[in-house]
Amino acid sequence: MDWPLLIEFVRQRAPAFLAQLEGVPDASIWALAADRGAALPASYVEFLRRMGSHCSGWAPFGATLDHHFAAIVERLDAEDEDAPPSDRFFPVAIETDESLVALYDHYLDLQRVEGDDAPLVMLEAGVPYQWQTPIETHETFNERVTFSLFHRFQLRLCAERDVVTLGGTLRAGEGRAGLQQALVLLQRAGFEPALPLLGRTACLRAGTLSVLARVNENHELLTLLLGSDNRLSLKALADQLLAGLPGARRPSGPFVG
CATH class of the missing domain: 3.40.1580.10 (SMI1/KNR4-like)
Incomplete structure (x- = not known):
């Protein structure tokens, strides 16, 4: 670390x-x-x-x-x-x-x-x-600390937040595979790591946009927590992820992360 x-x-x-x-x-x-x-x-x-x-x-x-x-x-x-x-x-x-x-x-x-x-x-x-x-x-100790720091000192400071999920069918390796797909898409969109990339956790930024990606291997689920101070930019990012990641979806209910 x-x-x-x-x-x-x-x-x-x-x-x-x-x-x-x-x-x-x-x-x-x-x-x-x-x-x-x-x-x-x-x-x-x-x-x-x-x-x-x-x-x-x-x-x-x-x-x-x-x-x-x-x-x-x-x-x-x-x-x-x-x-x-x-x-x-x-x-x-x-x-x-x-x-x-x-x-x-x-x-x-x-x-x-x-x-x-x-x-x-x-x-x-x-x-x-x-x-x-x-x-x-x-989850490893480093993954837990990195996730928590980025969530506390970056994502929670954003005025607007959203969430996109991928996977969850319990196919072995689906969560990590989804993370790699998301990283390729986000990097093509100009996102760069804000903190070191770890096996199941990624913290990325592009301008005013922030993404905190996390794999839950209990459910083989990738969760992408999105944040920005600009509502339109945030919506555009969420729409891009939903369109570019087959099977991606917005979970039901409000995002309170």
Whole structure:
């Protein structure tokens, strides 16, 4: 993950946000990792260094999931012999909404680290690990952070928004294939990556137009979130996608993303 690029992207849009971030000292990160025998991916370590103590209200995993270092330490300190092995599954976000029927925390799967990244899985809090099968999110840590940053600091700032979807028939690979088709169409229309392209996530811009593309491999569905301050330009983009991507459609109901 190109963290300097991500930070500069946010700086251009919300410098006050960056001024409030608080990171975790390296010594604290490495001491916890060594104590747990966990080989943490470099991107997650950098995330903790930059904003692991305070994120100024940004919640990349969801509004009720606490990703701060103190919450992670507290969870690990409270674990017993029935907990997931932290050298395999390392917690990165703790569910705090106790009104839910089941509380699912997010973990890095450290046996599937690739480069500086790792897949995210969910495990139910309070249930012995040996009784569980990790739930695949079909998303990596880098994909989650990139999606959330672009959504918070680009798409949500647009006055007008729309959505186009493609796929969803559960044919294997359909979601990623749809993303590649969409990228070809968008690049021909002058769009360029605003953040690094990842396997299931793409953030693109062209003038006042923004596109956040995401593949949900649970349903083999590609979702294209569109944003602009110009309603006519946004409509033209949506119409172009609907015409250029066979099977593309607008989902029913208003877009509130």
